[in-house]
Structure formats: C-alpha cells, structure tokens
Amino acid sequence: MGYFFYYFTKFADHFILVYSCLIFATYVILSTYSGLDIINYIRKNSFIDYRTILTAPTAPSISILAPAYNEEATIVDNIRSLLNIHYVNFEVIIINDGSKDKTMQLMIEAYDLEPVPYAFDQKIDCKPIRAVYKSRIPSLTKLTVVDKVNGGKADALNSGINVSKYDYFAAIDVDCVLEYEALLKMVKPFMEQTDKERVIAVGGVVRIANSCKVQDGKIVEVNLPKDFLPRAQVLEYIRAFLMGRMAWSKLNGLILISGAFGMFDKTIAIDSGGYNHKTVGEDMELVIRMRRLMEEQKIKYKVVYLPDPLCWTEAPASFKILGRQRNRWTRGTAETLWFHKNLIFNPRYRFLGMVSMPYWLIFEWLAPIIESLAFVYLIVMAFLGILNIELFITLFFVIYTFAIMYSTSAILFEELSYHQYKKKRDIIRLLMTALIEPVLIHPMTVYYAIRGNLDLLTGVRNWGDMQRKGFAKKKP
Amino acid sequence: MSFLQIDLYEIPNTADEWGKLLYSFPIHIRILMGVILIFCLIITILFAVIIGSRIFKTNRSRTEKYIRKKYQPVFTQLLFEDDSRLISGTFFTLFDKNDLKNKHRRSVLLEELIHLHENFTGETAVRLELIYRKLEFHQDSLEKLKSRKWYLVAKGLRELALMNIREATTPILQFIKSKNEILRMEARIALVKLSEKDPLFFLEKESEALSAWDMANLHAMLVKIPEGNIPAFNTWLNSPNKSVVLFCISMIGAFKQNSAVPILIKLLESDDDSFKQAVIKALREMNALQAEEKLISMYAHESSLVQNEILRSLETIASEKSIPLYERILRQPVPELQHALHSVKGLVTLGDRGKKILSAIADLKNERLQLIISHASDARM
Numbered sequence: 001m002g003y004f005f006y007y008f009t010k011f012a013d014h015f016i017l018v019y020s021c022l023i024f025a026t027y028v029i030l031s032t033y034s035g036l037d038i039i040n041y042i043r044k045n046s047f048i049d050y051r052t053i054l055t056a057p058t059a060p061s062i063s064i065l066a067p068a069y070n071e072e073a074t075i076v077d078n079i080r081s082l083l084n085i086h087y088v089n090f091e092v093i094i095i096n097d098g099s100k101d102k103t104m105q106l107m108i109e110a111y112d113l114e115p116v117p118y119a120f121d122q123k124i125d126c127k128p129i130r131a132v133y134k135s136r137i138p139s140l141t142k143l144t145v146v147d148k149v150n151g152g153k154a155d156a157l158n159s160g161i162n163v164s165k166y167d168y169f170a171a172i173d174v175d176c177v178l179e180y181e182a183l184l185k186m187v188k189p190f191m192e193q194t195d196k197e198r199v200i201a202v203g204g205v206v207r208i209a210n211s212c213k214v215q216d217g218k219i220v221e222v223n224l225p226k227d228f229l230p231r232a233q234v235l236e237y238i239r240a241f242l243m244g245r246m247a248w249s250k251l252n253g254l255i256l257i258s259g260a261f262g263m264f265d266k267t268i269a270i271d272s273g274g275y276n277h278k279t280v281g282e283d284m285e286l287v288i289r290m291r292r293l294m295e296e297q298k299i300k301y302k303v304v305y306l307p308d309p310l311c312w313t314e315a316p317a318s319f320k321i322l323g324r325q326r327n328r329w330t331r332g333t334a335e336t337l338w339f340h341k342n343l344i345f346n347p348r349y350r351f352l353g354m355v356s357m358p359y360w361l362i363f364e365w366l367a368p369i370i371e372s373l374a375f376v377y378l379i380v381m382a383f384l385g386i387l388n389i390e391l392f393i394t395l396f397f398v399i400y401t402f403a404i405m406y407s408t409s410a411i412l413f414e415e416l417s418y419h420q421y422k423k424k425r426d427i428i429r430l431l432m433t434a435l436i437e438p439v440l441i442h443p444m445t446v447y448y449a450i451r452g453n454l455d456l457l458t459g460v461r462n463w464g465d466m467q468r469k470g471f472a473k474k475k476p
Numbered sequence: 477m478s479f480l481q482i483d484l485y486e487i488p489n490t491a492d493e494w495g496k497l498l499y500s501f502p503i504h505i506r507i508l509m510g511v512i513l514i515f516c517l518i519i520t521i522l523f524a525v526i527i528g529s530r531i532f533k534t535n536r537s538r539t540e541k542y543i544r545k546k547y548q549p550v551f552t553q554l555l556f557e558d559d560s561r562l563i564s565g566t567f568f569t570l571f572d573k574n575d576l577k578n579k580h581r582r583s584v585l586l587e588e589l590i591h592l593h594e595n596f597t598g599e600t601a602v603r604l605e606l607i608y609r610k611l612e613f614h615q616d617s618l619e620k621l622k623s624r625k626w627y628l629v630a631k632g633l634r635e636l637a638l639m640n641i642r643e644a645t646t647p648i649l650q651f652i653k654s655k656n657e658i659l660r661m662e663a664r665i666a667l668v669k670l671s672e673k674d675p676l677f678f679l680e681k682e683s684e685a686l687s688a689w690d691m692a693n694l695h696a697m698l699v700k701i702p703e704g705n706i707p708a709f710n711t712w713l714n715s716p717n718k719s720v721v722l723f724c725i726s727m728i729g730a731f732k733q734n735s736a737v738p739i740l741i742k743l744l745e746s747d748d749d750s751f752k753q754a755v756i757k758a759l760r761e762m763n764a765l766q767a768e769e770k771l772i773s774m775y776a777h778e779s780s781l782v783q784n785e786i787l788r789s790l791e792t793i794a795s796e797k798s799i800p801l802y803e804r805i806l807r808q809p810v811p812e813l814q815h816a817l818h819s820v821k822g823l824v825t826l827g828d829r830g831k832k833i834l835s836a837i838a839d840l841k842n843e844r845l846q847l848i849i850s851h852a853s854d855a856r857m
C-alpha cells in the first residue's frame with residue numbers, strides 16, 4: 001500500500017505538472033498565432049470598402065434567423081434592430097418558440113402581423129409550426145414571424161431554416177446587438193470562396209454590452225462594464241475570441257461558432273441534418289457535423305472566423321445566471337464530444353480528428369475536472385501532512401502569474417487591434433480585474449463546469465433560464 | 477514566524493544574504509521562482525507596451541484632429557470657393573511647410589484628401605485630384621509601390637487609382653500577377669480605373685479564379701468609369717478561365733449588353749450548370765424575350781437549380797408562351813415547391829388569363845397546391 005501510495009503521488013505530481021505545462025504551451029502558441037493572424041486580417045481589411053457588396057450583382061442573399069423564447073421585455077426593440085441591418089437582400093425570420101409570456105402578442109401588435117398561408121418544405125425535422133405571420137405594413141416585407149410549439153433553440157432554428165428563402169442563413173440570438181456592417185463583413189468570406197475551397201460557416205467576435213449605451217438597436221457608446229462579474233467576462237471573451245478562435249480558424253480547425261451570431265451555408269447545414277435537438281451545445285455540434293460531412297465527402301472547405309467585434313450581448317451579471325450559462329456550456333461540450341467520439345484521434349478526419357477534437361476533449365472539457373481533482377488531491381495531501389508547502393505555494397504563483405500574463409496579453413491584443421475601451425481608466429480597471437479574476441471568478445467557473453458534468457450524468461437536459469435586463473430598459 | 481523558510485523577523489538585507497537564502501531552496505523550487513520572475517517581467521513589459529501604445533495613439537489622434545481642423549477651411553476654400561488659388565502661385569501659402577515635410581502630418585493630409593475624394597464626384601473630385609498632384613502626393617503613393625510591405629503597396633495602388641494618376645499604369649502592371657491576392661485585386665481595380673482603352677485587358681491572360689468578391693470589386697469600379705469605356709464582355713466568353721466567363725456573363729446582364737443575347741443563348745448549350753444559371757440570370761436582367769422559346773424548350777432536360785432559374789426568368793419575361801409549362805408544372809401530383817411557387821407567380825404576372833388558369837388549378841382540391849397558390853399570390857412573399 002505504501003509503495004502504491006508513493007508511486008501514485010509521484011504520478012499525480014508529474015501528471016499535474018505536465019498537464020499544466022501543456023495548457024500553458026497551447027495558450028502561448030495559439031495566442032501568438034492569433035496575434036499574427038489578427039494583424040494580417042486588420043491590414044488586409046483596413047482599406048476595404050464593404051459598401052461594394054451592397055451594389056454587387058454577385059452578393060448573396062441572407063436569411064437572418066432569430067429564435068425567441070419569453071422575450072417580451074425586449075422583442076419589439078430587438079426586431080427593429082434586426083430590420084435596420086445594413087445589407088441589401090435579406091429577410092428576418094423571428095421564431096417564437098412557444099413563449100409563455102406576451103412575446104407573440106407584442107410582436108403582432110407592434111408590427112401589425114397577420115397569419116398568412118406559407119408553403120415550405122420541411123427539410124429538417126422540427127416541432128409543428130402553428131402559423132407564419134407577415135406584416136400588413138408595406139415597408140416590413142422583410143419580416144417573417146414563425147409561431148411554433150416549444151422545442152428549444154435548436155428546434156426553433158431548424159424551423160427557421162425550413163421557412164427561409166435564401167442560400168445562406170445567419171443564426172443570431174434575438175437580444176444581440178449587431179454592428180452596423182456585421183452582415184457585410186460576415187458575407188465577405190463567402191464571396192471570397194472559389195472552386196478550390198468552400199466556405200461552410202463564418203463566425204465573429206461576440207463582445208459584452210453591459211454598461212454600453214444602446215440607442216435604436218445600435219451601440220452608440222462602448223463602456224467597460226461597471227460591475228466586476230461582467231468585466232471579468234470581458235477579459236474572458238477577449239481571451240477566447242481574439243486569442244483562441246482566430247488561431248483555430250487559421251489552422252482550419254475551428255469547431256465552435258458562437259450561437260449568438262454565426263453564418264452558415266444552408267445547403268450544407270441541411271445536408272448535415274440541421275441543428276441537433278438532443279444537445280444544449282447545438283452551435284458547436286452543427287459546426288462539427290458540417291465539417292464531418294465535408295471530410296467524408298472529401299470536399300475542401302473552411303470555417304472562417306473574423307476578429308472584428310460584430311455582435312454585442314449582455315453577459316450574466318450574477319453568479320446564479322453565470323452558473324446556469326457555464327453549466328449549459330459544459331453539458332453542450334460534453335454531449336457534442338460524446339456524439340462525435342468516433343472522430344477523436346481518427347486520422348480519416350485529418351486535422352479535425354487528430355487535433356481539434358482531442359484538444360477540446362483534453363484541454364476544454366477535461367481541464368476543469370483535472371483542476372478539481374488536483375485541488376482535492378492537494379487537500380488530501382495537506383490533511384495527511386505530506387504536502388510540500390513550498391512547492392505548492394510556488395506552483396500556485398506560477399499559475400497565478402501566468403493567468404495575469406495571459407490576461408494582460410489579451411488587454412494588449414484589444415488595445416492594438418480594435419481598441420474598444422478608450423477611456424484611460426478602462427485599462428487600469430481591466431488590469432485590476434486580471435489580478436482578481438484568477439482567484440475569484442475562475443474557481444467559480446470550474447465549479448459550474450463540474451456541476452454541469454454532474455447534471456449531465458444525472459440526466460438534466462434543460463437550457464437554464466437566462467434572465468437578462470435588456471438594453472431597452474437602460475435607455476434614459 | 478516563517479514563510480517558505482524565510483524568517484519574517486530576519487529578512488535578508490544584502491544581496492549575498494538573498495543569494496544564500498535562494499540557494500537554500502531545492503533546485504525545482506528555484507526554477508519555478510525563476511519562471512515566476514520571468515512572468516512578472518513579461519507582465520511589466522506588456523503593461524508598459526499597453527500604456528505606451530495608448531499614449532502614442534492619443535498623441536497621434538490629437539495631431540490628426542489638429543491637422544484636420546487646421547486644413548478644413550483650406551479645403552473648403554479650394555473646393556467650393558474661388559478655384560484661382562489652385563492654379564496660382566499662392567497655392568502653397570495655404571499649407572504649412574512643416575506639415576508637408578513631417579511624415580505623419582503629411583500622411584494625415586493625404587488620408588483627408590482620399591477621404592474627401594471618396595465622398596465627392598464631378599468638379600469637386602477633379603479639384604481634389606489637382607490638389608493631390610500639386611502637393612506631390614502622387615510621388616508618395618508611387619513610393620509606396622516600392623515598399624516591401626504588401627499593405628503599403630496595396631494602399632499606394634488604391635490611392636493612385638482613386639486620384640486618376642494615369643502615368644502609374646506601367647508600375648501598377650507588375651502587380652497584376654502578384655502572388656498576393658490583395659495586391660492582384662488592387663492592381664486589377666486600379667487598371668480598370670486608369671486604362672482609357674480596354675480597361676479589362678488583363679482578363680485575356682487571367683489564370684487565377686475570380687471570386688465573387690473579386691467580381692464585386694471589378695463591378696464597383698466598372699460602374700464608375702465612363703459608359704463609353706465599358707468593354708463588350710462577350711470578348712472573353714471563350715476564355716479557358718471559367719470564372720472569367722462567369723464574370724463576363726454576369727456583367728453582360730448588369731450592363732445590359734443586349735447585342736450579346738444571341739451568344740448567351742448559344743451558351744445555354746453548355747454542359748456546365750453554373751454557366752447555364754449565370755446565362756439565364758443575365759438574360760433575365762436584360763428581359764430577353766428572344767430567349768423565351770429556348771428556355772421553355774430546354775426546361776424539361778435541366779437540373780432542378782437550372783429549372784428554377786428558367787422559371788424566374790420566364791416570370792420576368794412575362795409572356796403567355798410560358799403558360800403550358802406553368803400548367804404542366806402545377807398539374808404534377810407533387811410539384812417541386814420552388815418550381816410551383818415561380819409558376820404561380822409567373823401566372824399572376826400574366827393578369828386575368830393567368831388568374832383564370834390559377835382558379836381552375838385551385839379547384840383540383842389539392843390542399844398543398846392551394847397553399848402554394850395562396851402563398852405565391854401574396855406579393856409580400
């Protein structure tokens with residue numbers, strides 16, 4: 001038993017060290033790669049006139065799909081914002097996913113909607129559609145509202161795909177605020193594709209809108225969130241979006257496009273079977289399935305990621321809501337990895353199978369589990385009186401200083417690229433947040449991830465209520 | 477009281493004492509301490525860079541605001557008031573020599589001119605071009621073409637094209653075959669703008685595939701050049717480069733070059749569906765009535781996507797010759813949705829006769845067909 005314990009502790013010590021070093025290394029490599037690519041992207045696009053797309057005969061038409069569930073607080077303003085998007089050929093499809101509040105009634109009243117006979121092919125499975133509405137107001141022909149039986153976000157998006165007219169669709173959270181040129185920027189990669197390589201999906205950076213001033217569905221003043229929790233998420237989002245996904249896109253290994261805003265080739269999405277109803281990580285699952293289809297059909301393709309801030313969303317402002325969100329993200333990741341387990345380390349799927357999927361398994365899904373186990377291990381060692389306190393403290397500071405260094409790099413990325421937070425004190429506040437976040441927010445996110453995994457094991461399938469304050473209420 | 481073997485009441489005073497203390501730790505702890513130190517150092521450097529960048533940006537932005545404010549009345553005077561200053565010797569007295577010598581201030585002035593030019597046409601744009609030349613900004617732009625940095629070259633190409641510097645055509649030509657796609661595109665756009673005759677001469681030897689984005693940029697520039705300079709796009713319809721042919725078909729439609737309709741109709745014999753779709757779309761844009769019979773006759777043998785394009789075109793042409801085709805489609809047991817929708821819309825555009833046929837079909841007691849008819853008859857959808 002003594003020998004076993006000795007070798008176990010040796011193994012655990014080395015495993016934790018190697019795993020931490022690998023995580024550090026991947027973060028450094030990915031962020032360096034992202035940085036170089038962002039510089040290239042900014043240079044490439046600095047003198048591009050996106051208005052060219054507005055008059056181009058070759059510009060694609062876009063269907064914007066926005067599922068809505070119990071959104072009575074903001075739905076009318078949100079639709080107005082979507083209808084004001086700067087693009088030429090597009091339709092806005094709002095899918096009321098069986099809301100229990102007055103969402104549908106408010107839409108009918110505000111936009112003078114009436115049910116219309118609407119013929120469509122049910123190319124993807126979805127819950128029954130009660131009615132399709134169009135506005136009586138002549139200037140609102142772009143708006144279509146689908147009223148359906150509740151089936152979740154994935155099901156609502158599938159209904160939207162079935163009803164949509166155009167070859168590309170943008171899936172968007174109805175409460176997001178889009179940048180003025182967001183759609184033009186998202187469309188460009190599709191226009192740049194040639195016969196050599198097909199673009200199957202495009203994602204963009206999602207930014208946090210808490211404390212920002214929103215007027216008529218547009219961000220008119222960008223502010224750093226006043227509250228600590230959303231501010232910590234600003235750092236988290238910059239790290240994830242600017243320092244991670246950009247590199248994955250460049251390596252053509254991106255498997256996650258945020259459900260808040262992404263654009264897809266409709267034919268491939270339909271051929272892949274549409275959104276999966278059986279997971280709460282439907283955004284990631286669809287991208288993997290689309291990629292899988294392309295790999296199996298041996299078609300050259302890519303998933304593009306844009307570093308521009310395209311979409312603004314309200315981040316959870318309380319630990320309760322943050323917990324629900326992270327719990328759901330963890331369950332979504334785990335479910336998706338489970339659905340596509342045969343891709344992991346499968347050379348047939350090239351980069352997707354050999355790098356992207358294993359990375360998500362080892363460094364995204366497993367990371368909080370290993371971190372928690374390491375924590376428990378430390379407590380046990382301390383309890384047994386054999387914890388090397390010197391090693392523990394120095395290791396803690398290595399991790400802590402690395403976390404601050406990584407967040408400071410994120411602030412530098414933001415400063416050198418899109419420079420959204422212009423006030424002098426914003427930088428200091430972000431740096432202060434970087435000092436506190438690793439010891440206050442990070443342990444909580446690890447805890448929520450563990451809860452997510454436990455919930456998954458116990459069969460919890462719900463989305464988790466995401467109460468938001470709404471931008472409209474914040475107007476003076 | 478101690479922490480990490482350090483007696484807090486006896487904190488070392490000298491470097492030697494610190495060194496001894498450090499060496500009292502095991503090697504792996506010392507390595508980790510070194511790592512912490514390196515991380516702290518990097519954090520400090522990153523922080524300094526952030527602060528430095530912010531100070532630099534603030535100063536730069538302040539200078540830009542100052543220059544813009546300073547020269548706003550000058551530009552207003554030169555562009556909208558008496559233009560005699562433009563040709564007189566007093567022109568240079570309007571500009572501060574130091575501003576023209578300073579690299580950054582000069583580039584701000586150039587950017588301001590470019591920005592103004594993007595928003596003006598006609599006489600004002602010509603005046604801006606004259607100011608650009610008189611201040612010798614074209615030399616700056618030409619100098620950019622010699623840069624090793626591709627983004628500076630691209631900027632130079634754009635400036636020269638925008639400001640109509642025709643003598644730059646020769647240096648621009650070297651970028652038409654560049655491996656950098658942006659430079660290639662910018663060079664093409666510049667040549668379209670600057671070549672007085674045959675602005676699309678490069679299509680002859682174009683071997684790279686043109687993307688929809690490339691086509692959009694070329695189109696955007698073509699609509700800006702005088703109508704007389706627009707070439708006959710059928711010249712390149714035999715190009716071995718498929719994307720060039722698709723571009724030309726699209727431009728024939730966009731510029732309504734009706735003389736090319738017979739050639740387009742011949743292209744409908746192609747085996748390539750993408751050609752057929754592009755041709756049918758172009759014919760639709762030209763409302764080419766003479767293509768109607770061909771479109772109707774070929775319908776049955778085509779793929780669903782081509783059939784869809786045919787129906788959309790027939791809907792635009794709106795002639796009664798299409799009625800039998802529409803009826804045939806709608807009387808199928810299970811018509812394809814998009815085909816049926818276009819057929820109904822086609823019949824609706826034909827007025828009373830079409831509507832009579834539609835009401836006869838609606839009486840067939842086919843619920844789906846009735847839904848399709850109601851859907852397609854609604855102008856909002």
